[in-house]
Amino acid sequence: MAERNDVGLVSSSLRAGHPDFLDLPWPLPLEAWEGACDRLEALPQGLARHPVVFVSYEGVVYALKQLPPGVAEREYAQLRQLEELRVPCVTPVGHALVRNAQGETSVLITRYLDHALPYHSLFMRTSLTRYRAHLLGAMALLLVQLHLAGAFWGDCSLNNTLFRRDAGRLTAYLVDAETAEVHKTISEGMRRHDLDIMEETVGGGLLDLAATGALPAGFPTREIGATIRQQYEALWDTVTAEQLIPFGESYRIRERVRRLNELGFSVDQIELQPARDGEMLRLRALVTDRHFHRNMLHSMTGLDPEEMQARAMLNEIQQIKASLSSQLRRSVPLSVAAHRWLNEVYAPVVERMRVLVDAGADPAELYCQVLEHKWYLSERASHDVGHLAATSDFLLRARERPSLTGTTPLPDDDGGRAG
Numbered sequence: 001m002a003e004r005n006d007v008g009l010v011s012s013s014l015r016a017g018h019p020d021f022l023d024l025p026w027p028l029p030l031e032a033w034e035g036a037c038d039r040l041e042a043l044p045q046g047l048a049r050h051p052v053v054f055v056s057y058e059g060v061v062y063a064l065k066q067l068p069p070g071v072a073e074r075e076y077a078q079l080r081q082l083e084e085l086r087v088p089c090v091t092p093v094g095h096a097l098v099r100n101a102q103g104e105t106s107v108l109i110t111r112y113l114d115h116a117l118p119y120h121s122l123f124m125r126t127s128l129t130r131y132r133a134h135l136l137g138a139m140a141l142l143l144v145q146l147h148l149a150g151a152f153w154g155d156c157s158l159n160n161t162l163f164r165r166d167a168g169r170l171t172a173y174l175v176d177a178e179t180a181e182v183h184k185t186i187s188e189g190m191r192r193h194d195l196d197i198m199e200e201t202v203g204g205g206l207l208d209l210a211a212t213g214a215l216p217a218g219f220p221t222r223e224i225g226a227t228i229r230q231q232y233e234a235l236w237d238t239v240t241a242e243q244l245i246p247f248g249e250s251y252r253i254r255e256r257v258r259r260l261n262e263l264g265f266s267v268d269q270i271e272l273q274p275a276r277d278g279e280m281l282r283l284r285a286l287v288t289d290r291h292f293h294r295n296m297l298h299s300m301t302g303l304d305p306e307e308m309q310a311r312a313m314l315n316e317i318q319q320i321k322a323s324l325s326s327q328l329r330r331s332v333p334l335s336v337a338a339h340r341w342l343n344e345v346y347a348p349v350v351e352r353m354r355v356l357v358d359a360g361a362d363p364a365e366l367y368c369q370v371l372e373h374k375w376y377l378s379e380r381a382s383h384d385v386g387h388l389a390a391t392s393d394f395l396l397r398a399r400e401r402p403s404l405t406g407t408t409p410l411p412d413d414d415g416g417r418a419g
């Protein structure tokens with residue numbers, strides 16, 4: 001904790017491994033930093049109640065939010081808890097107490113969520129149209145994850161959510177935790193309350209967008225919240241429902257676990273109780289987080305992509321394991337296949353796409369796009385065209401249609417284009 005008494009930064013509390021932020025123009029309110037701070041970055045931002053600025057230190061971007069005294073500390077603590085519970089949220093970095101001509105304020109510092117978009121970008125940029133449908137599922141899933149962790153949000157809205165591409169779908173991240181509360185478990189009433197808030201604010205957010213002319217005529221603005229609620233209820237049931245299974249059919253336990261893993265949930269514990277005079281078993285699965293494939297991939301390769309991206313990558317690793325095992329006529333460990341995949345498949349593909357990565361695209365998502373493209377080309381050619389041919393063709397198309405990758409247009413020189 002640094003202490004200074006003059007006007008400007010009074011004190012700050014920061015996690016290790018980040019800058020000290022001492023060089024920022026603290027005597028000025030955040031709204032007046034434009035022109036006074038050369039670290040400022042203009043990046044897309046959702047509607048906010050408080051002043052928010054983005055600053056960059058050697059390519060790493062941070063979001064700073066100015067709040068009344070004491071509020072940043074609380075939000076920081078909530079984010080730390082959510083992070084520990086592995087709920088997708090922005091990473092808390094620290095908080096600061098600032099004194100200026102306006103009085104005292106607190107400032108929350110979070111790591112800028114790379115490769116993420118506020119929802120209105122998904123509606124404004126025609127290239128992202130195909131992601132809109134996934135937005136609803138992503139919102140529903142975020143709420144389920146929060147509630148499973150025992151957290152109440154209290155301010156679920158499109159503006160308080162960021163969206164990251166995840167193997168052709170979206171993953172939603174919580175960005176505003178000001179009203180969040182973490183309990184041991186969440187009551188039915190609080191879950192309902194969160195869903196009511198979500199329905200109301202999502203409807204409101206979309207009406208605002210419609211007013212700007214960003215939505216097509218006849219867009220079902222009012223029904224979107226209800227659809228998210230339905231998706232939430234279905235998912236909540238899938239994850240939490242008790243299941244009655246006949247006593248002799250214990251394979252159903254494995255089925256249940258596999259189904260939850262497929263959705264990305266890690267199952268920590270299985271609870272079984274006799275029911276109906278011992279003829280049936282009551283099965284309950286307790287899930288911890290939605291990092292099932294991520295954890296597995298990370299432990300073997302060090303990569304840490306989104307959950308569905310990791311699932312696609314693990315499928316490839318499983319295929320490599322199967323073909324290695326049949327070549328060598330012995331069972332090859334998954335970690336050996338993972339090592340091969342990383343060095344001989346993933347790394348060369350990403351290297352060839354360096355130009356897109358440098359232009360701001362997410363390497364893991366690019367890789368998944370190439371996989372999809374490879375599948376499409378192979379279907380047409382009736383044989384497996386291979387990763388490198390698919391990458392070359394993908395790069396050609398990305399040059400013609402930069403919107404494919406959601407990055408800025410490619411530079412003219414084709415540095416990374418594959419031959």
Ligand SMILES: Nc1ncnc2c1ncn2[C@@H]1O[C@H](COP(=O)(O)OP(=O)(O)O)[C@@H](O)[C@H]1O
Pocket residue numbers: 044045046047048049050051052062063065090091110111112113116118159160161162175176177178
């Ligand atoms: N860490 C972050 N990464 C990316 N964008 C962020 C981050 N923090 C804030 N933002 C952007 O700023 C907007 C406002 O932040 P938010 O916490 O919702 O502030 P407020 O409390 O004023 O509503 C968000 O909608 C988001 O677009």
Ligand SMILES: [Mg+2]
Pocket residue numbers: 047048049159160176
């Ligand atoms: Mg907000």
